[in-house]
Amino acid sequence: MSEQYLKAYDEHRFVSSLPWLNSIRASAKQQFSQVGFPTQIEEEWRYTNLAILNKTLFLPAVLDNNFLETECLQQHILPDVWSMVLVDGHFNAALSNLAGLPDNTLVMSMQEALVEHPEKIEAYFSQAVSEQESGLIAFNNSWFMDGVFCYIPANCQLEKPLQIIHVSTQANTMANTRHIIALDVSAQAEIIETFIGVDEHYACVAVSEIFLADNAQLTAYKMQSESDKAFHFGGLYIKQARDSQFIHHNFAFGGRVARTDVHTDLGQAASCDLNGLYIGASRQHIDNHTRIEHNQPHAVSKELYKGLLDERARAVFQGRVLVAEQAQKTDSNMYNRNLLLSDKAEIDTKPQLEIYADDVKCAHGVTVGQLDEKLIAYLQARCIDEATAKNMLTFAFANEMVEKVNNKALYKQILAKVLEKFPQKGIEADWL
Amino acid sequence: MLSIKNLHVSVGDKAILKGINLTINAGEVHAIMGPNGAGKSTLSHVLSGKSGYTITEGSVTYKGQDLLALAPEIRAREGVFLAFQYPLEIPGVSNIYLLKAALNAMRQHQGLPEVDAMDFLTLVKDKIKLLEMDQSFLYRSVNEGFSGGEKKRNEILQAAILEPSLCVLDETDSGLDIDALKIVSAGVNSLRSADRAFLMITHYQRLLDYIKPDIVHVLADGKIVKSGGAELALELEEKGYNWVEEQAA
Numbered sequence: 001m002s003e004q005y006l007k008a009y010d011e012h013r014f015v016s017s018l019p020w021l022n023s024i025r026a027s028a029k030q031q032f033s034q035v036g037f038p039t040q041i042e043e044e045w046r047y048t049n050l051a052i053l054n055k056t057l058f059l060p061a062v063l064d065n066n067f068l069e070t071e072c073l074q075q076h077i078l079p080d081v082w083s084m085v086l087v088d089g090h091f092n093a094a095l096s097n098l099a100g101l102p103d104n105t106l107v108m109s110m111q112e113a114l115v116e117h118p119e120k121i122e123a124y125f126s127q128a129v130s131e132q133e134s135g136l137i138a139f140n141n142s143w144f145m146d147g148v149f150c151y152i153p154a155n156c157q158l159e160k161p162l163q164i165i166h167v168s169t170q171a172n173t174m175a176n177t178r179h180i181i182a183l184d185v186s187a188q189a190e191i192i193e194t195f196i197g198v199d200e201h202y203a204c205v206a207v208s209e210i211f212l213a214d215n216a217q218l219t220a221y222k223m224q225s226e227s228d229k230a231f232h233f234g235g236l237y238i239k240q241a242r243d244s245q246f247i248h249h250n251f252a253f254g255g256r257v258a259r260t261d262v263h264t265d266l267g268q269a270a271s272c273d274l275n276g277l278y279i280g281a282s283r284q285h286i287d288n289h290t291r292i293e294h295n296q297p298h299a300v301s302k303e304l305y306k307g308l309l310d311e312r313a314r315a316v317f318q319g320r321v322l323v324a325e326q327a328q329k330t331d332s333n334m335y336n337r338n339l340l341l342s343d344k345a346e347i348d349t350k351p352q353l354e355i356y357a358d359d360v361k362c363a364h365g366v367t368v369g370q371l372d373e374k375l376i377a378y379l380q381a382r383c384i385d386e387a388t389a390k391n392m393l394t395f396a397f398a399n400e401m402v403e404k405v406n407n408k409a410l411y412k413q414i415l416a417k418v419l420e421k422f423p424q425k426g427i428e429a430d431w432l
Numbered sequence: 433m434l435s436i437k438n439l440h441v442s443v444g445d446k447a448i449l450k451g452i453n454l455t456i457n458a459g460e461v462h463a464i465m466g467p468n469g470a471g472k473s474t475l476s477h478v479l480s481g482k483s484g485y486t487i488t489e490g491s492v493t494y495k496g497q498d499l500l501a502l503a504p505e506i507r508a509r510e511g512v513f514l515a516f517q518y519p520l521e522i523p524g525v526s527n528i529y530l531l532k533a534a535l536n537a538m539r540q541h542q543g544l545p546e547v548d549a550m551d552f553l554t555l556v557k558d559k560i561k562l563l564e565m566d567q568s569f570l571y572r573s574v575n576e577g578f579s580g581g582e583k584k585r586n587e588i589l590q591a592a593i594l595e596p597s598l599c600v601l602d603e604t605d606s607g608l609d610i611d612a613l614k615i616v617s618a619g620v621n622s623l624r625s626a627d628r629a630f631l632m633i634t635h636y637q638r639l640l641d642y643i644k645p646d647i648v649h650v651l652a653d654g655k656i657v658k659s660g661g662a663e664l665a666l667e668l669e670e671k672g673y674n675w676v677e678e679q680a681a
Contacts, residue, residue: 378520380504381480381513382530382590383537392533396524400573403524 002036002135004057009143012060018114020122028131028141035135044134047316047348048287052231052257058203060145061088061173067095073167076194078409081163082107088168089145089175089204106151107162110178113149121149124180128209129237129263136233140207144178147206152187154213161190161407168197168204168230179208183216183244192221192410195232195254203231210236212244212270219247221410225417226254228284238264238272242296245271249405250305251414252278252286253421259287268296276305277401279421280313280345287316292334294327294357303334308398308422309345316348323355323362330360338368339397371397398422433458433629434479434499434598439490441471441478448474450654451490456598461630463640465665466651467673472633473517475651476602479631480514481507494598508534509541513596515587517603522574527586530574531556531593538594559592563619581612588619599623601632605639617642637669650676 006029016022037053038045067087073095077083084107085095091109098107106117113121131138148164168175183189195204204226212218226232232255238246244267252258264272278286292301307315317336338347351364371393379389398418405411434456441449448471456462466472478485479492481504492499499507522530536546547555556570563585575583584604591599601620605613620630620643632643640648640662648664649656650673658664658676668676 375520375522377482377504378516378522379530381482381508381516382534383505383508383541383594384533385503385505385537388533388537392525393522396522396573399524403573 002032005037005053005139006033008057008059012143014143014145016114018118018122021114021118021125024126025142028138031131031138032135032142035138037135037139042134044289044318047318048257048259048285050231050257053203056172056201058172058174058231060143061090061168061170061175063090064088064169067092067169072196073165076165076196076413078161078163078192078407078413080409081161081192083163083165084109084148085165085167086146086148086175086177088170088173089166089177091146091148102156102158104153105156105158106149108149110144110147110149110180113180117149120151121180124182124209124211126209128211128239128265129207129235133237136205137207137235140176140178140205140235144176144207147177148179148181150179150181150191152183152189154184155186156184157188158190161192163192163194165194165196166204166206168202168226171198171200171202174203174205176205177207179206180211181208181218182211183213183218185213186215187213188217190219190221190407192223192407193234195222195224195226195234197227197230199227199229201229202227205233207235208237210238210246212238212240212246214241215243216241217245221249221405221407222251222260223410223414223417224250224252224254224258224260226258228254228282229256230254230258231256232258234259235261236263237261240264240266240270240272242268242270247273248275249401250274250276250288251401251417252276252288253417255284255286257285259289261289261291263291263293265293265295266299266301269298270296271300272302274301274303274305275401275404277398278305278307278315279309279398279418280307280315281310281421282313283311284313285315286313289316289318291320292322292332294321294323294330294332297326297328297330299327299330301332301334304401305336306397306401307336307338307347308341308394309338309347310341310422312342312344314346314348318350318352319364320352320354321362321364323353323357323360325356327357328359330357330362332361333363335364336366337397339370339394340368341394395422433495434631435493437491437493439478439492440488441474442486442488443474443484447488448654449478452654452656454649454656456629456631458597458629459626460647461624461632461643461645463632463634463645463648463665464651465634465637465648465668470651471654472651473602476514476600476631476633479507479512479600480504505537506541508594509538511597513591513594513599515584515591515599515601515604517606519575519583519587521576521578523576525574526571527574528556528570531570531590534590535593556593559589562592562622563589564615565589580607581609581616584608584612584616585619588616592619592623595623597628599628599630601630603633603635605634605636613639613642637665640665652677
């Protein structure tokens with residue numbers, strides 16, 4: 001399948017005046033021509049089949065300047081944020097709002113950044129993830145169209161979140177974007193990435209490299225609500241310097257085949273907190289893949305991913321924690337909890353710990369199961385019938401992750417998605 | 433209100449209750465005391481309808497109905513409330529959500545319309561003051577991260593909202609410090625009324641200093657071996673359970 005992409009994409013070369021970029025693109029193309037899209041032979045892709053890319057040849061979406069605000073887009077732009085809208089992978093300035101950003105912050109499209117600040121992009125590009133990572137990264141390196149560049153200077157705290165909205169509007173096309181997000185020393189920011197699209201077959205590939213300098217703090221949300229017919233790949237590759245903090249909330253609701261990678265490399269005494277909630281129904285396939293590398297001492301990583309699967313949905317959780325020999329005093333835990341609501345639903349969960357240091361605290365646990373009978377009995381003792389009790393507890397299972405969202409407007413949006421995704425008779429959202 | 437006749441209950445092959453006879457009238461407060469393993473908690477579980485118990489003999493009549501034939505939630509809606517010995521944590525369900533869902537389920541059963549949102553908030557805010565709980569408790573997940581005392585207070589809060597006819601308190605005092613015990617007891621005492629009865633199961637006489645029972649029963653080896661007034665509890669505290677067990681034997 002990769003050959004047809006190579007052939008078709010050859011016509012869509014993005015030639016730039018930047019020699020370093022042309023060389024990255026050429027090398028990535030070479031790499032892609034050798035490895036192609038990931039296959040299930042690769043351990044990291046063992047449970048996810050990308051045949052969906054073969055069924056349709058997703059060509060690069062052309063820039064549609066006539067795209068007007070739709071009600072759907074309007075519903076998803078949060079109040080009180082700086083927003084950047086990417087329509088089919090192309091930045092749309094008219095729909096975005098970046099007014100009033102603090103001085104010295106750089107927030108712009110990747111295309112603009114390559115013209116205005118090429119030296120900055122060159123300094124960061126491919127530093128957090130290489131084309132060797134997977135065929136999808138090579139593909140993205142070679143043919144990314146646009147994206148977001150965000151640089152927050154030292155000691156600067158963004159008082160409003162930056163929301164990046166990916167909206168796919170054209171059937172049978174691909175939006176292929178690359179972001180670079182860098183927080184300088186002691187900078188602080190909140191970034192919300194939203195993925196939505198029309199009810200069509202399309203593909204969205206979005207790769208982000210994130211750099212947190214010493215003591216920087218980033219809270220990032222991903223709200224993936226693609227069409228149930230779409231292919232989605234979102235890769236987040238983070239380099240965390242000492243004392244930096246990264247908090248991630250990953251909500252995966254949409255996509256026919258959806259995969260998210262979150263890989264972070266922790267510096268000394270850095271911390272990461274990875275939260276995930278995936279809800280699948282019909283024949284959805286949702287894959288979440290995390291990798292936490294403890295390469296320095298005293299770093300802390302906490303991870304909790306929860307999944308709710310109905311009908312014939314299938315999900316994959318692969319979580320890897322690597323603790324290098326010198327990473328003493330590492331404190332790490334990783335949990336994956338799943339609730340299967342149908343006999344046909346399936347989860348493949350694989351936590352992996354590789355520990356080479358001897359003075360560490362590491363815990364992990366996986367559960368796949370049904371609702372707790374004791375809780376059902378407790379609710380029955382409080383007048384609630386068994387069916388309603390089960391509904392409440394199923395909802396509560398997901399809601400535990402939604403409640404962690406501190407941004408009120410986003411919380412409401414995600415809660416609405418959960419209820420839409422999983423209609424629960426008798427759940428009164430207003431009272432939650 | 434409640435009439436238990438010759439009740440025999442087993443778990444698997446093991447007989448736990450071996451012929452309980454107990455009558456509780458409206459307005460009365462009964463205390464059941466007894467050594468560990470006497471069957472005190474089993475009695476409370478059987479009344480609330482917990483699964484896993486086999487009734488081998490006897491009957492329980494509540495307000496003229498066969499209580500044992502009712503599903504657990506129907507018993508609750510009919511006014512039988514069990515305050516759990518170990519209240520459960522429900523992450524993701526807020527306290528106020530549970531209270532409202534429970535009250536509405538009960539009202540629906542009674543043929544009443546759903547509670548008005550404003551009336552409900554007023555009611556709840558009134559009751560949490562009684563139990564000296566902060567309003568923030570309402571919006572936290574049920575019992576999650578609550579201290580032992582807070583969990584027990586939360587149970588009594590639920591009772592205060594649901595206004596049951598028969599309140600079964602399963603070791604509600606266990607593990608409470610004196611301040612928490614005073615608050616919980618004040619909550620229970622405020623619920624006492626001529627048309628409501630209480631069955632308190634406890635290990636410790638101390639509870640009875642704060643909630644004065646009308647009748648004290650001693651449960652030993654699955655049977656009520658002695659009943660008496662509040663003074664019986666003091667006697668038990670002084671002499672221990674061996675004394676009644678020997679007397680019964």
